[in-house]
Amino acid sequence: MTKGLQALFKIRETYIGIVATIAFQLIFFSIWMTAYDGINDRTDNLTIGYISEDAAFGQEVIDGLKESLPFASKDFTSIDRAEKDLENRYIHMIIHIPADFTAQLKAGKEANIIYFINQANASLAKTMMEGVAKQTTNEVNHQLYLVQQGEIVKAFSQQFSQLPLEQNSALLVQDTVTTTIMGVKDRIVESTIMKTNDAKGFAANFVPLMVIISSFVGAMVMIMQHQQAAQMVQDSVSKWSLFFARQLLNFAVAFILPLLTIGLMQLFAISSDESLFTIYFFQAFMFWAFLCLAQVFVILFGNLGMIFNICALSLQLVTSGVLVPNTMLSDFYHRLASLLPATYGADGYYTIIFGGNTESLISNSSALGMIIVVTLAIAIIAVALKKPKVLQLNN
Numbered sequence: 001m002t003k004g005l006q007a008l009f010k011i012r013e014t015y016i017g018i019v020a021t022i023a024f025q026l027i028f029f030s031i032w033m034t035a036y037d038g039i040n041d042r043t044d045n046l047t048i049g050y051i052s053e054d055a056a057f058g059q060e061v062i063d064g065l066k067e068s069l070p071f072a073s074k075d076f077t078s079i080d081r082a083e084k085d086l087e088n089r090y091i092h093m094i095i096h097i098p099a100d101f102t103a104q105l106k107a108g109k110e111a112n113i114i115y116f117i118n119q120a121n122a123s124l125a126k127t128m129m130e131g132v133a134k135q136t137t138n139e140v141n142h143q144l145y146l147v148q149q150g151e152i153v154k155a156f157s158q159q160f161s162q163l164p165l166e167q168n169s170a171l172l173v174q175d176t177v178t179t180t181i182m183g184v185k186d187r188i189v190e191s192t193i194m195k196t197n198d199a200k201g202f203a204a205n206f207v208p209l210m211v212i213i214s215s216f217v218g219a220m221v222m223i224m225q226h227q228q229a230a231q232m233v234q235d236s237v238s239k240w241s242l243f244f245a246r247q248l249l250n251f252a253v254a255f256i257l258p259l260l261t262i263g264l265m266q267l268f269a270i271s272s273d274e275s276l277f278t279i280y281f282f283q284a285f286m287f288w289a290f291l292c293l294a295q296v297f298v299i300l301f302g303n304l305g306m307i308f309n310i311c312a313l314s315l316q317l318v319t320s321g322v323l324v325p326n327t328m329l330s331d332f333y334h335r336l337a338s339l340l341p342a343t344y345g346a347d348g349y350y351t352i353i354f355g356g357n358t359e360s361l362i363s364n365s366s367a368l369g370m371i372i373v374v375t376l377a378i379a380i381i382a383v384a385l386k387k388p389k390v391l392q393l394n395n
Helices: 002-008 012-035 039-045 057-068 079-087 101-106 123-161 167-182 202-233 239-267 276-319 331-337 341-354 359-385
Strands: 047-052 072-075 093-097 111-118 189-196
Touching: 012 276, 047 057, 047 079, 057 093, 057 101, 057 123, 079 093, 079 111, 079 189, 093 123, 101 111, 111 123, 123 189, 202 239, 202 276, 202 341, 239 276, 239 359, 276 331, 276 341, 276 359, 341 359
Parallel strands: 047 072, 047 093, 111 189
Antiparallel strands: 093 111
16 A cells, blocks of 8 residues: 555646645635625616506606615616516516506505516526515505505594584594594505516526536546547647647537437426527537637646636636626626636526527627637647647657
8 A cells, every 4th residue: 555655646646636626625615705705785786677657656666666675777668678678688677567556556456566587597686586576565565555544544634624523423433434444455566476488397497507517517527638648649649730639529529419418408308499409509619618718728737727627617607697697796707707608608598498589699609609719729829839749750
């Protein structure tokens, strides 16, 4: 055993493995704790869209909600326009006051507030908006109940002042007021929550996160193995021949893997309104972008590039917008998100799994293509600057 330990500690990779284990702990703790620090203080980065078709009391309710809710607000005059912004994830919820809101209240009937929440969104945003919808309805009910009580008291005072102060008359007024107060409901407004792009099955909510993790971790492992293989043959193969061979492998695997992804989605009954052709090419571009990103670090830093890939993994999980909307992150992490492929991969998979605007898939694919081009350019420059190995000729 002693000889075995001595042999292992003579190999550099043994130390790299130990450092990687320590790095995982340090990097994940540091990135996740700093990225999510102060999340609750940035709720005003989330936006609620308001539309009131009731010019009377409905507009007063909207004005009150804008002052009380700690979110950014955006006014709409058309429900179609509001739904389009919700579909594109520009806003996180719509609060809609129907045109008959005041009329229903005056008629003694239950009025209704309609909430639209896009399910193709980060888990925290969906949960937060559903909680806000319930809280908002309760607060509106409480406010309206107090208003109605005030109106009753006012009516009582007017009625009482017009009657003679006789016992029978006073009893008559008292009975009238009691009957009126008893008729007041403490809940006169109900809520309707419309969940747009709602996918069937609880497991579907985790598909974007699962695909991001499995794809990038798979890319990391593949690139590291190819790096070790390249080091074994670099003395007998030119650097450019080796580099382009690796790119051909990356391309081939990137366009074969989606077949497995689609097959697994079908196996576990994960449905999508997008065509298999669209899913195939989007997954291929996303995985290719992951491979190119992971590759840059190992080409630049060799085996130590694994440490940078660990950082890239943690950063992408934090900033992708799957767990927490990246609008709630600090400015540094929010800007960083736009440079990482997981951001566009997650956004695209929200459209694939939950539905939405197909144009976003084209936009996200274009961003992934740009990342591929930039990372390949950096890799080519890095290879060009490396001194070529002297080839060993076979006798």
